[in-house]
Amino acid sequence: xxxxxxxxxxxxxxxxxxxxxxxxxxxxxxxxxxxxxxxxxxxxxxxxxxxxxxxxxxxxxxxxxxxxxxxxxxxxxxxxxxxxxxxxxxxxxxxxxxxxxxxxxxxxxxxxxxxxxxxxxxxxxxxxxxxxxxxxxxxxxxxxxxxxxxxxxxxxxxxxxxxxxxxxxxxxxxxxxxxxxxxxxxxxxxxxxxxxxxxxxxxxxxxxxxxxxxxxxxxxxxxxxxxxxxxxxxxxxxxxxxxxxxxxxxxxxxxxxxxxxxxxxxxxxxxxxxxxxxxxxxxxxxxxxxxxxxxxxxxxxxxxxxxxxxxxxxxx
Amino acid sequence: xxxxxxxxxxxxxxxxxxxxxxxxxxxxxxxxxxxxxxxxxxxxxxxxxxxxxxxxxxxxxxxxxxxxxxxxxxxxxxxxxxxxxxxxxxxxxxxxxxxxxxxxxxxxxxxxxxxxxxxxxxxxxxxxxxxxxxxxxxxxxxxxxxxxxxxxxxxxxxxxxxxxxxxxxxxxxxxxxxxxxxxxxxxxxxxxxxxxxxxxxxxxxxxxxxxxxxxxxxxxxxxxxxxxxxxxxxxxxxxxxxxxxxxxxxxxxxxxxxxxxxxxxxxxxxxxxxxxxxxxxxxxxxxxxxxxxxxxxxxxxxxxxxxxxxxxxxxx
Numbered sequence: 001x002x003x004x005x006x007x008x009x010x011x012x013x014x015x016x017x018x019x020x021x022x023x024x025x026x027x028x029x030x031x032x033x034x035x036x037x038x039x040x041x042x043x044x045x046x047x048x049x050x051x052x053x054x055x056x057x058x059x060x061x062x063x064x065x066x067x068x069x070x071x072x073x074x075x076x077x078x079x080x081x082x083x084x085x086x087x088x089x090x091x092x093x094x095x096x097x098x099x100x101x102x103x104x105x106x107x108x109x110x111x112x113x114x115x116x117x118x119x120x121x122x123x124x125x126x127x128x129x130x131x132x133x134x135x136x137x138x139x140x141x142x143x144x145x146x147x148x149x150x151x152x153x154x155x156x157x158x159x160x161x162x163x164x165x166x167x168x169x170x171x172x173x174x175x176x177x178x179x180x181x182x183x184x185x186x187x188x189x190x191x192x193x194x195x196x197x198x199x200x201x202x203x204x205x206x207x208x209x210x211x212x213x214x215x216x217x218x219x220x221x222x223x224x225x226x227x228x229x230x231x232x233x234x235x236x237x238x239x240x241x242x243x244x245x246x247x248x249x250x251x252x253x254x255x256x257x258x259x260x261x262x263x264x265x266x267x268x269x270x271x272x273x274x275x276x277x278x279x280x281x282x283x284x285x286x287x288x289x290x291x292x293x294x295x296x297x298x299x300x301x302x303x304x305x306x307x308x309x310x311x312x313x314x315x316x
Numbered sequence: 317x318x319x320x321x322x323x324x325x326x327x328x329x330x331x332x333x334x335x336x337x338x339x340x341x342x343x344x345x346x347x348x349x350x351x352x353x354x355x356x357x358x359x360x361x362x363x364x365x366x367x368x369x370x371x372x373x374x375x376x377x378x379x380x381x382x383x384x385x386x387x388x389x390x391x392x393x394x395x396x397x398x399x400x401x402x403x404x405x406x407x408x409x410x411x412x413x414x415x416x417x418x419x420x421x422x423x424x425x426x427x428x429x430x431x432x433x434x435x436x437x438x439x440x441x442x443x444x445x446x447x448x449x450x451x452x453x454x455x456x457x458x459x460x461x462x463x464x465x466x467x468x469x470x471x472x473x474x475x476x477x478x479x480x481x482x483x484x485x486x487x488x489x490x491x492x493x494x495x496x497x498x499x500x501x502x503x504x505x506x507x508x509x510x511x512x513x514x515x516x517x518x519x520x521x522x523x524x525x526x527x528x529x530x531x532x533x534x535x536x537x538x539x540x541x542x543x544x545x546x547x548x549x550x551x552x553x554x555x556x557x558x559x560x561x562x563x564x565x566x567x568x569x570x571x572x573x574x575x576x577x578x579x580x581x582x583x584x585x586x587x588x589x590x591x592x593x594x595x596x597x598x599x600x601x602x603x604x605x606x607x608x609x610x611x612x613x614x615x616x617x618x619x620x621x622x623x624x625x626x627x628x629x630x631x632x
Contacts, residue, residue, distance in 0.1 A: 166596075169589060171487060171511040177590045193586070193595035195487040196513040197545030201581075201601035204547065229513025231520065232548050235555055265517075270509070273485060274493045279509035280482075285517035 006140045007183065009054050010061065012105065017061040021048045022141060026182040037062045037073035044080040044087075047173070051142020052216040052252055053111055056086030060104035063094045070095065082264040083225055083284045085217040085254040111144035114249040114298035115151045122152030122212065122247050122296035126161035130209040133166040133199060136227035137179035138214035138247070148214040148247040150183060152296060157189045165191040166208060168199060170227060172272040172281065196229045203240040211237050212296075215248040220314075222289030222306025223260030228282050234291035246287075247296040255314035260286035322456045323499065325370050326377065328421065333377040337364045338457060342498040353378045353389035360396040360403075363489070367458025368532045368568055369427055372402030376420035379410045386411065398580040399541055399600045401533040401570040427460035430565040430614035431467045438468030438528065438563050438612035442477035446525040449482040449515060452543035453495035454530035454563070464563040465528040466499060468612060473505045481507040482524060484515060486543060488588040488597065512545050519556040527553050528612075531564040536630075538605030538622025539576030544598050550607035562603075563612040571630035576602035 011018040017034040023046070024030045032048055034040045040062030043049050049058045059077040066073035074091050081087060090107055097103035126132070132153060136142075139150025147154060156162040165184055170176035177193055184191045194202065202208050211233055217225045224230070224246050237244040257263055263286060270279030295302040295309075302309040327334040333350040339362070340346045348364055350356045356378030359365050365374045375393040382389035390407050397403060406423055413419035442448070448469060452458075455466025463470060472478040481500055486492035493509055500507045510518065518524050527549055533541045540546070540562050553560040573579055579602060586595030611618040611625075618625040 168513075169487070171485070171513065177593070181590075181593055191594065193589055193593045195544065195589055195597070196511070197484075197487065197548055198596070198598055198601075200548035200551065201544060201598055202596075204602070228511065228517060232513055232516035232552060235516065235551055236548060239551055273509055273511055274497075277493070277497055277509050278507065280514070280518075281511070282514055282517055285514075286520070 008145045009141045019043045019049050037066050052084035052086045053143040056090035060090040060094045060107050064101035064104045083216045083266045086251050089251045115146035117298040119151030119155035123155035126156040129163045131164050132210045133208045135168040135213050136170045137175040139183040149212040152247045167191050167193045168196045200236045212245045215252050218253045219257045219259050220255045221259045224287045225263040225284045228285045231285040231287045234287040243293040324461045325457045335359045335365050353382045357392050368400035368402045369459040372406035376406040376410045376423050380417040380420045399532045399582045402567050405567045431462035433614040435467030435471035439471035442472035445479045447480050448526045449524045451484040451529050452486045453491040455499040464530040468563045483509045484512045516552045528561045531568050534569045535573045535575045536571045537575045540603045541579045541600045544601045547601040547603045550603040559609040
């Protein structure tokens, strides 16, 4: 059930997956109707739906739309984006189930419940008056409908433990400026937008009390792949003693990938940075575990040494 | 004398200062005709001309256009932008001279000669095959007509000591994406454009051999105010052992400002980041001297301890 202030990115209805087109937000609320795995794959690769948990759920529903060739559909969906591990995880979950649609719906509910739980646990790390900084978009739009880092911010706000959010605009696609500001405004949470490269000077001036970001894949040693620009934030946070939290459901943890070096990093079209100019556009970067204060999951806030903490929750 | 490939930002001709409108570049080459100190002040505060050395020269010519109220004109020009010290320096130089226009022309020539000299000295620090990263725009457009960090890159290229430039796009006003790519392309220097927050992952992957940036003001202890985003680069460079150079003429050194804490940092309209959203837009940040490998000036490459090195050149 959606609460006031939340925007659901995905809805399964009458044999089709409805995807809120995030490329058109915040200006336009346009829904795309997907009737096949190919339609869903297109929505994922063109970023109509984005955010590691959300693309996992979308792919699960996409597989539920497959005809007889479920393996082909799974392969197609798996190939859309390489970095977020939630995608492969959700596909494997649905492939292993007797009823694909029932399992997709269940994953959707389970992941939303996981978000709510991790948001509560993360909010406990906040203190009244906190000015928190976040990067990219990790709210309801990026997830099963509540939010990871965005959920933590929301829960902290509801508990009176948040004064204001600094929102990184998040170039090149401006998920922070377009989507996070939109969600925070709807939830009534005060924020101020900054350029990505302003975060350092805010930390140096003592204007940031806490950083919380999402993740696209967490390796067995605690290294975190997330939207490009996360790694510089973590380095600056360490220098300025600002606690740096990663919020992600257990489905984002990839115990089969030993470290960040082994995480495939998507390189996107340089035209996203500036059309017509030679460029290089890595969509993600890797933050070494040593820079992460805690990983907020639905099973608790993991703390160093991550190798052990992750092994313990991965067995569950 | 302009060389092929350079674009001169300022020209004094027939009793007026002609300013190349950098807001319209690279799409349009439009010249603005300034016939009074007020016209020049408008060009500086609206960023038609920008770059610490260039606004110093523009202000010098602006003062040469003053009628009897030279002090009023000086005050007006001085108030346009707070961070770059070249502005106040150039105004003081012209105020102290018997013939304002002759002194402005002389400063223009002297500063261009200083750029050429510091570019040569900086290029000596480069090695064949170097992939250098730069931020904002510090070429001919930003200066008296040759470039500071941009001049170093150019001189390194001409001497076969540069393989390629990584250009930070430099949000919010995209001086890197609009102006630096334009200048590098005209000079035939290979480059690739990146988002500001990609620099960290390029350094972590060993893809950056050297960083060179300009400066708006250098304090007596070697702290450097420059375009916002410079400080995170310096922190990342230190972590990855990438040499980090600041290139600036002696006119950018403010021996009267003891440290970076005392440098006024311009806060610009948040609408530059995203119109209509609450934001915060510091135009500059401060890089502590401890993170700077060398300060490339026309009097030599200054090295730590900067307090002494700066005191020695400030006396000249």
